[in-house]
Amino acid sequence: MSEKTASVPADQVINLGRRRLMAGSATVIAASMTGLAKAADTSSAPPPTSAGKPLPPYVAWKDPNAMIVHTGNTLETKRAAFGTSIITPADQLYIRNNLPAPNVSIVADRDAWEISVEGVKNPRKLTVKELKSMGLETIAMVLQCSGNGRGYFPSKPSGTPWQVGAAGCVIWSGVPVRAVVEALGGMVDGTAYMTGTGGEKLPEEIDPKSVIVERSVPKGAMQDALLAWEMNGAPIPHAHGGPLRLIVPGYTGVNSIKYIKRLAFTAEQSDAAIQRTGYRLSPPGQKGDPSQPSVWEMSAKSWINSPATDSAPVQAGLVQIKGVAFGGINAVRGVEVSIDGGKTWQAAKFVGPDLGRYAWRQFVLPVKLAAGTYTVACRATDSKGNRQPEERMENAAGYNNNSWRDHAMQITVV
Numbered sequence: 001m002s003e004k005t006a007s008v009p010a011d012q013v014i015n016l017g018r019r020r021l022m023a024g025s026a027t028v029i030a031a032s033m034t035g036l037a038k039a040a041d042t043s044s045a046p047p048p049t050s051a052g053k054p055l056p057p058y059v060a061w062k063d064p065n066a067m068i069v070h071t072g073n074t075l076e077t078k079r080a081a082f083g084t085s086i087i088t089p090a091d092q093l094y095i096r097n098n099l100p101a102p103n104v105s106i107v108a109d110r111d112a113w114e115i116s117v118e119g120v121k122n123p124r125k126l127t128v129k130e131l132k133s134m135g136l137e138t139i140a141m142v143l144q145c146s147g148n149g150r151g152y153f154p155s156k157p158s159g160t161p162w163q164v165g166a167a168g169c170v171i172w173s174g175v176p177v178r179a180v181v182e183a184l185g186g187m188v189d190g191t192a193y194m195t196g197t198g199g200e201k202l203p204e205e206i207d208p209k210s211v212i213v214e215r216s217v218p219k220g221a222m223q224d225a226l227l228a229w230e231m232n233g234a235p236i237p238h239a240h241g242g243p244l245r246l247i248v249p250g251y252t253g254v255n256s257i258k259y260i261k262r263l264a265f266t267a268e269q270s271d272a273a274i275q276r277t278g279y280r281l282s283p284p285g286q287k288g289d290p291s292q293p294s295v296w297e298m299s300a301k302s303w304i305n306s307p308a309t310d311s312a313p314v315q316a317g318l319v320q321i322k323g324v325a326f327g328g329i330n331a332v333r334g335v336e337v338s339i340d341g342g343k344t345w346q347a348a349k350f351v352g353p354d355l356g357r358y359a360w361r362q363f364v365l366p367v368k369l370a371a372g373t374y375t376v377a378c379r380a381t382d383s384k385g386n387r388q389p390e391e392r393m394e395n396a397a398g399y400n401n402n403s404w405r406d407h408a409m410q411i412t413v414v
Contacts, residue, residue, distance in 0.1 A: 055069060058239055059075065061237075062090075065078075066081035073096070073098075074096055076160075076162055076163070077092050077093065077166075077167075077168060079163065079305050080305065083305075084352070084362050086355060086360070087140070087171060090232055090240065093143075093170065093240065095239060096147075098213050099198070099211065101238060102199055102200050102201050106199070106259065110229065110243035111127060111129035112129070113127065113244050114126065114261070117184055118262065118265070119188055120184040120265060121184065122184045131180065131227055131229075132229070134175050134179055134180055135175045137173070137176050137226060139226060139249055140169060140356055141170060141171075141247065141358040142170075142298070142358060142359065142360050143168055143170050144166065144298060145162060145166035145252065146253065146279055147160060148165075149392075149401030149406060150398030150399070152392070152403070153398045155284060157396060159397060169355070170231055172226055173231075174228030174229050175227050177222045178225075187219070191219055191265040191266065192218070192219055192268070193267075194216065194218075194219050194263070194264075195214065195264045195266050196215055196262070196263055197213070197257065197261055197262035198213035198257045200212075200213060209271060209273060210272075210273050213257060213258070214257075215254060215255050215270065216266065221255075224249045225249070226247040227244060227245075227247075228245050229243060240258070241256075241259055244259070245258050245259070246260045250328055250357075251298065252295050252399075269290070269294075276288075279295040279399070280294060280295065281395045281400070282397065283394075285396060286396055297329040298326075299382075300330075300332065300382040300388045301326060301328065301388055301402040302325035302332075302363070302378045302380035302407075303407040305323050307319065307411050309409055309410075314369070314411050314414070315413070316369060316370055318367070319367055319368070319413070321348070321376060321378075322362065323363055323378055324363070325361050325363055325378070326359065327357070330382040330384050331358075331383040332380050332382055332383070333383045333385075335350075335361070335363045335380045336348060337376070337377070338375075339367060339369070339376055340375065341375035345379070346365060346367075347365075348363040348364060349364055363378075372413055373411070373413075374413065376408060376409060376410075389402065389404070390403060391403050
């Protein structure tokens, strides 16, 4: 991908300001979402991040001080950039694309984008405009790359060495998939999976199934899934899947298909490589195959954002240990913090509103620390009593790392 300057598409030059949003019937969201997207200076190259790599032109509107640029298709949020306001602003949200995004012209007329719905009794194509007449729901959800935490695997699996920043808590608005299915007569008999197909332009002269972004999840995931056109109160940025994205709460990000052009209810999983052999929990040293578990549901996870290893030295005295915790497919029930590497634990307090089952919670634990070095860790427990494990689940690609020991860090107090 070229690093030369390009004009920022108009749909990305958005300033959300501060909004109050509603998620669910009883939850008020009070989240500051500033600078959702920023205009780029087209007279020079995009500004470099503190790591030295410039932002790619298609995301030049993001905050360069909040991002770690791994490649043109992989940008990570810095640990210290998460803040304490629950919602991750678009200009700080990570980027992970399996294929280059389609031409930005697809968002010139967002309502005209079409999706084909199959495996229902009355299959048909629907425009975004038509979808908007079929229903509306809003949901807050942790969006997390399957490889978030891969950088802690000592085996150094291939792929981006994410630490904690391939994740964010995002608000999506769109039509419930279940409402679309109902409007089209219900699913056909024998359905076992919901399959989404992305609208990226495929390279020519190769087997499309070898590269197409097409994922299948169990049909039960449909109950909370959305066909979303809005993110954090604004049209979904092109870089994050606009004009239309399939949102599958509680599942890893690869299952929330960007630029969705086909939604099918199928008896079998997709035969695309990304489903058949990719994103499988393969034993170390083995290649993926359909007999291995697919990377679907997320589990309980937490990490500490402050004090961060890349922030200023910690001063002795009262220290506020802050972070995020979520339950994955279940709601998060509680989180504990250790300042001695897991020997002893203290219950932390959740702060801010509860945005629902699929969102993360901010937590804080005030502790008095004398000068010295501390190994600080945290562990979450979900609503069903599942506790974040101490050790990672070893696998060839470094997926689904929710080990609290891996995510622990040393801080020096002066």
